[in-house]
Amino acid sequence: MTLTYEDFYDxxxxxxxxxxxxxxxxxxxxxxxxYLVDFEQSKARGGYHISSTIQELLRLLDEDxxxxxxxxxxxxxxxxxx
Numbered sequence: 102m103t104l105t106y107e108d109f110y111d112x113x114x115x116x117x118x119x120x121x122x123x124x125x126x127x128x129x130x131x132x133x134x135x136y137l138v139d140f141e142q143s144k145a146r147g148g149y150h151i152s153s154t155i156q157e158l159l160r161l162l163d164e165d166x167x168x169x170x171x172x173x174x175x176x177x178x179x180x181x182x183x
Contacts, residue, residue, distance in 0.1 A: 102176070102180075103180065104137075104140060104176060104177065104180055105137075106133060106134065106137050108173075108176070109133040109134075109136040109137045109140065110129070110130065110133035111173075112133070112136065112158070112162075112173050113129045113130075113132040113133040113136060114129055114133075115169060115170070115173070116132075116158075116161065117129050117132075119165060119167070119170075120161065120165070135154060136154065136155070136158060139152040139154040139155050140152075140155055140177065140180075140181075143155050143181060144180060144181055147182070149183075151181060151183075155177065155181075158177070159174055159177060159178070162174035162177075
C-alpha cells in the first residue's frame with residue numbers, strides 16, 4: 102500500500118483534533134500536502150534520509166500513543182523501510 106494525499110490529510114486532521122492544533126481546514130490541507138511531499142522525498146532518497154518534518158510527525162504520533170496514531174506511524178515507517 103502506498104500512502105496518498107488522503108492518508109496524510111487524515112493524519113493532519115487527526116493531529117489537529119488531538120494535539121490542539123487549531124488549524125483551519127485550508128491549513129490542514131496545506132499541512133497534509135507538505136507531509137506528502139516530504140514523505141515522497143524521504144522515500145526517494147532512501148535509507149535513513151528522513152526529512153525533519155517526517156521525523157517530527159513520527160515523534161508526535163509515537164508520543165500520542167493511541168491505536169490510530171500507532172497505525173499511522175507504522176504505515177509511514179513501513180513504506181520508508183524503517
